[in-house]
Amino acid sequence: MELILDGILKSFQLLFTLNREVLGITLLSLQVSGTATIISVFIGISIGTVVALNHFPGKRVLVSLVNTGMGLPPVVVGLFVMIFLWRNGPFGFLGILYTPTAMIIAQATIATPIVMGITIAAIQNLPADLRLQILSLGATRLQMVGFLLREARLPLLAAIMAGFGGVISEVGASIMVGGNIKGYSRVLTTATVMESGMGNFDMAIALGIILVLLTFLVNYLLTVIQQRERPR
């Protein structure tokens, strides 16, 4: 019991003194996972919309694959990104293994199927005649897509939250392709794993609290956007 209380107490000290190292780790987490989420939103929503709106052979297989991808184990993603970026690998010449860029690639790979899967479901869930109604109002195809995305904005924001939640909390891929290098590629999750492994529970708890707070803040922000300007 003492261990936990002591840990919590010390973690608050770390939090309120704004430890430079902790601050750096937090900012890097936000930067890596934020960038990965933004990339996944662009790819996931655009491809997801195209998939949802068109009929083509193999669509069912593709959607099943995307849905499977929503539960992709981060270590598997980490492994494959690592192989690709390995010195002798196909993209080894880029020399980006064990950098934040590699972490962004891995995390975007994890988040994209999540965003895409929810986008496909959200667009397909709209009434079938809605597309015809929008077109009959004189919309171009692009305008129609705009209307549909606006109609699906609640589940789409949920997709962004799920994507961000998936990568900010992920540790396997980040350790594998980032390497948890102090002051360079160390993020909240990888640092937590390391500190607790070394028995530094106060630091680990502090990092854990920051991680949860950060996730809450980002999701709170997105929820505010999601629920705003809904007419009476």
Add this chain to the structure above:
Amino acid sequence: MNRSSKVIEAENLKVVRGRVEVLDIPSFYLADREILSIIGPNGSGKSTLLLTLNGLLKPVTGCIIFRGKEINSSQPVLDFRRRIAMVFQEPLLFDTTVFNNVASGLKIRGIPREEIKKKVLEGLEQFKIVHLADRSARKLSGGEAQRTSLARALATGPEVIFLDEPFAALDPPTRQSITADLEGIIRETGIAAVLVTHDESEALRLSDRIMVVNGGRIVQNGSPAEVMNHPANLFVAQFVGMESVIAGTVLACKDGVVTISIPGGGIEALGERLPGEEVFCGIRPENVVIDILDPTKSMKAGNVFSAKIAAISSIGPFLKVTVNCGFTLVSYMTRGSFTGFKLALGEKVFASFKAEDVHLMSERI
């Protein structure tokens, strides 16, 4: 009718779904300021026809001609769609305010804000929903939502409006008031309208012309009176409420009076038929008179049958009385005359109808 007075024309329209031909319309037209109703049972292809006519569904053969110009070749589809409008059975409103919904078609066309505001307010007034302008479209009743949908469609000033059973999901009083308002607006603005419905009374009330569709084909095309009183075949007869249909054989034809032999008697009708021809006699229920006294004494034409009341059911202000006189006849009576005659199930009565009210059909389908 000359060519320029036609808003929409089409020839040899065919739509195939899978390998099934779901629509085969040799020719179609919609005149300026005309209200055309397309009626038919579920799955008859009437909605498919509507979607093909307004350019949302591409036919396998044939094309749509809008004001003399062929869509796709000399007139782009988008330009065509911006001159028409469509309302579905579901209001399909956007998740925003009523005002923004009505404004959406105008916004799509990039019309300046001030003008949008003016037009939206006009539309809201026309459909009596000004007080709902700031309300969320998700919080409207069925009638309010359909009014919003209609206002949204008409706000852009279309030349043709396509209506796909827009009143089907509404309760009768709401349906009545919206239908009346819509009819007023359509007649006032003079836009042409195509209304798809499976409610023949709605079609009768609103339209200048009725087109009956079944199995993807036009079965009959004519004025409401023509379709109601002279259905082309048994299918249409049944669909437009010609409830009594009796099969028989022509015995004789003289001076425009056809005598038909039916099981247990004979029927006189007007027309020209060859003796021996198999025919079907259709009589509308409002033309069958039920009496307790033998009307032969007061009436010349001899379609009088002694009958027994077999069934009574209520249809609004009227009673639907089914009588058996060897064959079945259906009559609509007022409740007043029914109770006045002190009628009841199994009671003996006389059923009669005039020769001119007998519609002869030779085709089954």
